[in-house]
Each structure stands twice: as structure tokens, then as C-alpha cells.
Amino acid sequence: MERVSIKTIAEQLGISVTAVSLVLNGKERGETSGRVGKEMAEKIRQAAREMNYEPNNLARGLKMGRSETIGLVIADISNLFFANLAFHIQEHAEKFGYGVIITNTNESDLKMEKMTKILERRQVDGFIIVPTEYGEPYVRNLTRRNIPVVLIDRYYPKLNVSAVVIDNYKASREITNNLVESGCRHIGLIIYKSALHHMKERKNGYVDELKDHGLFNPSLIKEVSYSYLSEDIDIAIESLLMKDETIDGIFFATNTLSLMGLKRMLHADPQALSKIKVASFDKSDAFDFMHVTIPYIQQPIPEMGKSAVELLMKQIKTDDKEAVTIKLQAQLEYNKV
Amino acid sequence: MERVSIKTIAEQLGISVTAVSLVLNGKERGETSGRVGKEMAEKIRQAAREMNYEPNNLARGLKMGRSETIGLVIADISNLFFANLAFHIQEHAEKFGYGVIITNTNESDLKMEKMTKILERRQVDGFIIVPTEYGEPYVRNLTRRNIPVVLIDRYYPKLNVSAVVIDNYKASREITNNLVESGCRHIGLIIYKSALHHMKERKNGYVDELKDHGLFNPSLIKEVSYSYLSEDIDIAIESLLMKDETIDGIFFATNTLSLMGLKRMLHADPQALSKIKVASFDKSDAFDFMHVTIPYIQQPIPEMGKSAVELLMKQIKTDDKEAVTIKLQAQLEYNKV
DNA sequence: CTGAAAGCGCTTACAG
């Protein structure tokens, strides 16, 4: 059971590898390149089938200078939001005959540098990256060398790179407004302490919306750090619940934050949700089990994945390296009570 | 900004590519192959650094016949269990300098065939596969050609292939017994209708344990189909809750089933959990928000990923293709109430 | 200690 290559087939049939390659790539009728007779073409195809020929994509990639592989750099594949994103990126890449190598950064810029380097060695044709805090230089390093890159979910505003994001500021205002409309007057925010632009936008949306209503109170903003998440959330919830009896709403800036925050809230006070209305960015499975309405921002994950792949493909297939930022619409939705 | 190859460096330094390759691979002191002088070696390393040389893994893979890539074939990356598994497989593969290409089958055997083929063309050195129902021929097709394969989470009992699984039968008995011990007498089972061995084991564990207690009632087993999941679960819950007033326990055979089943249960009757005790395979985030104790089987996901990678590496690096089945211990755990 | 050369499996410009 030897490895069967194009050469094996050629020898078997007593013809040239050229003919075999041409036919198997459907180029036997090409203009510039040679043509192969109809019956010979059929013979080749049959032989390939019989011998279970499978092309070697490594060799093809080496010759063509294209690996037909996308490097996906995300924060953490075990986070449901990113897992969903990865799923859709993959499904869509497949339609272009592209494979996806997934790597995790765990929100570390050092790992981001490492992962982009590893993927580059593997000759990926382009990158889809969920950029981390302080990871800007590594993205710039890629684009400077004209390597196709599309950022997703987040982006660096000062960097001229294609990106697929949602309007975080607008979504944040919208959901904050929703809390206000439903009667909340003292709305806390639990958000990551981060230099990332989308976090700032979420914060600004909340701040501006509350200011417009004359309800802004900076002491109700609790910033937690990714590295000490569990501890910080405990403290944040504690301080919002205990120290401020008037609190009647909490906006969680991500699904992880809402999941952990809700646990802590309900642990501290099982009746907390009857006094405090909760809203969140992204959905969590747990929402469907709360007995109160929870508005959340539903990001259009399938479209985000699709757009990112398409933007990247355009960069790969053409020389059009112009940076395009696609802002998709997020929806305000509610859990089923 | 031209692509810098080993040749570029060689020309720059006026030496042979042999020397450059040897040094950059740390083989300048090799026994059989040539040796390179110390100062020349240093010069080469420095040039590589200065020129930002990155090796081309495609070329290396083609020459070596190894791509240092693992093909991961799972059912669905957006399922939390598999996402976690993928995460740990990746983290561990990285330690061996291996990358992971992830593909989804969505539980379809046809996609399994397609994905293994695609990954083979990409010259992956081995496969880690969560096998689907009726996917046996495609796994056999790989092993027959001596391609390294490790099955994970599930396996085909008749196929002699390495696998990393847990003792589903035992875990199922254990958790069923737990329900019995806590007083349940009429325990329903909601499980996938599937020919997959691990599902049968979960079912058998439940059946045998109940028989031992004289509590077995076949009409309490509800098998749902993957393709009509939502509808089937509705029907199953309906029939367990409505038609059988005596039911006092339900064992869900996977986390997806328990998540959807719980939603349906609580929708039908918000007080359902005070009358019916629930147990599950695998944890769901929602459990922490239930106000009752839910025992669940915690699979050792990090160890599963680690073992699978190690088994595969052994197959790849040695000629030892002997099939090894690793059965890991699952833990019975509880949500925090 | 060092280099010329073959070859991994492909694609394709070039020459018949």
C-alpha cells in the first residue's frame, strides 16, 4: 500500500505527470497550458479513482505559494462566544476549500505573538484574529508585510486593518436605555478593566446614556481584571449589593461576567433579581432559567464569521489590501421567561 | 521585503544551504551529518535573526513526510463539552510542537468521511476523532493504512483502534444509584436514540442498576433523535411529566439533553424540580442556578485531551501501532446550591 | 569542517 502520487499514476499509464496534473485539476482544456485528449482524460480520472489517489496539499501549497489555510487566533475556544464564532468561520471557510487552524491566546499578548509566528511558519494564507490587549504590534507586524488579516469582535482604532465588529457603543446605549425605560435609576456596570477599544465603547455607551438621563454615578462602575476574575467579581457584586442599597439595575459587559455575576448575586441574595434588573452583552444558557426578563445584546455570530471569511478571501485572492471595517447590527433580545 | 529562505541566508553569507539548515536545526554537531564551525554557526544564527527568517513548515513537512499537524474531527465545536476537549487537545499538542486543524461533523457520518479525506490531503500526521454513528468504515479505512488514529469520548467496540474514554456503564450505574439512594422510585431516562456504544452503555448502566433495585420500567426510557432534538425532547418531557404522575427522577444522558430538558420541564411546571430529582451526564452552566441539588457525571476533560494527544504521539513517533484503550475515571459531582 | 546534489509531490511555462 504505497503512497500514490501523480507520478505513480503517470507511470502506470505510461504518460507524463503534466497530463495527470492537468486533468486532475480540471485544466485539460486550458488556453495557455496544454490540452489532453478526451479519452486520455477519462482514463486518468479512472486510474486516480482506482488507485485511491489523494493529492498532497503540502506539495501543492509549496509550489503555489498558497496553503489554503486560515489561521484563527482567538482568546479561548472553550468560551461559548468564541466557539460559536469558530464554528461559523470554519463552516464558511470550507466553502472556499479552506481549512482553519485554531489557536488560543488566553487574552495574552505574548501568546498572540507566539501564535501568529507559529501560524506564519505553517504558511497560512491569512489570519482572522480576535486581538488581545496590547497585541497591536503583532498585528501591525503582519499587515506591514502585506499578509492578509481580518480582526474580529474587536479592533485597534489606530490601526488600519480590516475588521468585523458590531457597534458596541450603540448596543451599549440601547441596552442601558432599556434598563432606564423599565424603571431603573441606579444602574451598575460590571466590565473588564481593559484598554481594548470595544470595552471602552461599551463603557462609554453606558456612561453617555445614563448622563443623558441624568442618572450617571461613576461609583457604580466596577472594573474587574481578567486575571483575577472570580475574586474581582465577588468584590464588585458585594460592593454593589451591600454598600449601595439603592441599586436597581446591573449591566454586565460580557456573557462570562453575567454568568459569574449572577451566580454571585443569587448566592448573596436569592431574591436579588426581584429587586435588581439585570442586562448583559451576549446570551448565557442560564438566562432561560431566571424567572425575570433579562435583556441582552445578541451579536450576529454567523454573519460575523461569514463576513470575516469573505473579507479575508478578498484580500487573499486579489491584491486589494484596502482596510474595510464592517459594523454589523446587534439585536436587543430577551430570554424566555 | 522578499521572502527570506534558507537559500537567502546562504547566499548572503556565501556558504551552502546545508550549513544553514544544519545550524538552524541545531544539528551542527551531528554524528552522521556534517558539522559546522562554532563561529560560522553563530554567524548563521545571527543572520537568521537579523533577516527575520521563519522556516517554511510546508517545505519541511513535504521533505520529512511529517506535517506536525493533528487532524481533530469532532461533532460540533460549539458544544461546550467538545470545545473544552478541543482546548485541552490543543494546549497539549502545542507542547509537542504540533498544530491542530479542527473540523466538525455535526454527527454526520458523511461529513466524517469528507473531513478525514480533507485532513489526509493536508498530510496530518494523525487523527483524534470523536466518531459518529455509522462512521466505523471511515476509521477503519485510516487504520488499515496504518495512519495513526485515536478515538476520543466514544469508540467502536469491534474496531481495534486506540481510544480514550470513560467507563460510561459504571458512571451511569453510579448516578442512577445516586437517584435511587435519594429516594427516587420512578426514574425516567432521556437519551439519544443511537447505535453508538457509549450511549448504549449509558442506557445499560441505568437499566441494570434499576433492575438490581427492582425499579426498572422500560416505558420510562425516552429516546430522542439528534435530528429532531427539540421536538423529541418536548414530547419526551411531556410524556414523562404528564402521563406518568408518579415520576420522581429523570436522568439526562448528556448536557445538551439536560439543558433542553430542564427548560422544557420548568416551562411545563415551574415547581417540577421540587417533585422530580434530576441527574445528568456532564455539567451545564444552568445547574448552578437551580435551587435543588443536581448530581452529574464530571468527565476528566483535561486528562482525556492529554491522554489522546500522548497516545497519538506515541503512534506517530514510533511504529508501535498497537491499539490501547484508556478508560479514565469520571467523578460524580454536584452543583452548588 | 563544508558543499553539491537529489528528492519530497506538486504546477506550469516552454518546447515540440
Next chain:
DNA sequence: CTGAAAGCGCTTACAG
């Protein structure tokens, strides 16, 4: 209509 040959970027047996 068809084939011989070069070359993608590596590694390594072989010969000096």
C-alpha cells in the same frame, strides 16, 4: 495534443 524540465523551500546521504 503531449512531455521534459524547472522550481517551490526544505533535509540529508554522499563526497570531498
